[in-house]
């Protein structure tokens with residue numbers, strides 16, 4: 001009974017992690033195309049190369065080739081009963097270098113065809129305008145969003161999409177996981193990779209991303225007032241490690257800065273008071289003009305979306321602890337009550353209910369969980385089946401807690417599990433970190449037939465959707 005009749009069940013991907021065809025039909029290189037693969041098993045991290053070197057394997061260049069196989073993939077999504085499919089548009093298919101004045105028609109046509117294919121099955125597209133796919137050229141020549149001109153390039157790109165797809169796409173997200181920009185290692189997504197950058201510069205670039213987002217929201221609503229344009233954050237739910245007041249206070253401060261800050265700017269339209277304090281204490285200078293403030297106020301989003309994979313614990317002496325939890329973005333510590341995934345991410349379904357309530361009580365706008373899932377090793381049995389009961393169990397627990405949150409009164413409108421078809425991991429570049437309901441025959445070095453097959457979770461999720469979340 002929990003899920004509303006029109007609840008948007010579906011799945012999510014991003015262009016750089018599934019399309020491949022990195023230089024086909026006029027596409028230019030994005031920042032993701034410069035990322036080599038890492039490996040959890042051998043402990044190697046992804047490296048970012050300023051020059052693409054043919055002797056190395058770059059996973060995004062071929063990925064799972066959905067550029068050529070999207071019809072087959074969408075047919076499988078339709079078979080599961082998807083109501084919505086979250087995808088990103090590769091910025092560099094539309095503006096290969098980012099600073100052109102006219103778009104690449106072949107790129108625009110590709111997504112026209114893709115949206116038509118989705119509508120054929122009654123699947124609503126949900127488009128992330130920028131998902132780690134900044135044109136490499138904008139980083140190299142402009143230092144990305146540190147340069148105000150990039151705001152204009154983004155606005156032109158977003159406006160091009162809005163005009164072209166105004167009758168085909170209703171749901172938009174301006175930037176994926178925008179709060180990565182608050183983290184030192186998140187700076188690359190905003191195009192800062194030519195040198196070391198000060199904290200002031202990193203926050204200035206993020207500020208310019210906020211402005212770009214606000215401009216897009218305003219432009220989009222002019223083009224089609226029915227557009228729903230949202231924000232998207234990586235939500236890392238935080239608990240105090242103990243009830244020591246110092247741990248609780250530290251948790252509040254980190255939660256404010258890493259989870260709340262970007263949402264406060266994008267939903268409420270102004271910098272929150274605690275960031276002024278943080279900037280002062282850390283000698284961070286960000287130029288925020290009166291005009292900027294008016295723009296942020298005018299360009300607030302219509303709904304709030306986030307990724308939710310895990311929670312972590314915070315202690316006031318975080319820096320010198322040796323019980324760090326895996327997979328986190330900023331060094332939280334482990335929670336002895338939670339199990340972890342094969343990649344060390346702490347699995348916490350109740351945390352999702354807690355988080356949905358936390359966000360909703362703050363903003364009271366519609367929410368969507370646009371990423372959630374279990375990255376795991378899968379084994380193909382001799383008969384070709386894939387028995388991913390661990391994944392089914394993960395989803396079941398999370399869906400139960402989403403239902404509870406809806407019963408609590410949270411306005412949750414949709415759910416798009418991450419990597420509904422196996423794809424390249426953003427964090428490691430691996431293929432073996434699989435999230436999908438659909439298996440793709442491909443390994444970490446890029447070998448395999450790329451054939452698609454249904455995992456046990458595929459049939460399970462199909463029943464979940466058909467029963468609107470009743471049959472788990």
Ligand code: P53
Pocket residue numbers: 014017176177234307309327329371375418424425426427428433
């Ligand atoms: P992968 C880290 C922590 C939380 C979300 O991540 C993250 C990351 C980046 O690794 O990113 C989102 O592939 C992101 C997706 C990404 C997904 O989480 O490292 O929006 O692009 O694939 C899962 O397992």
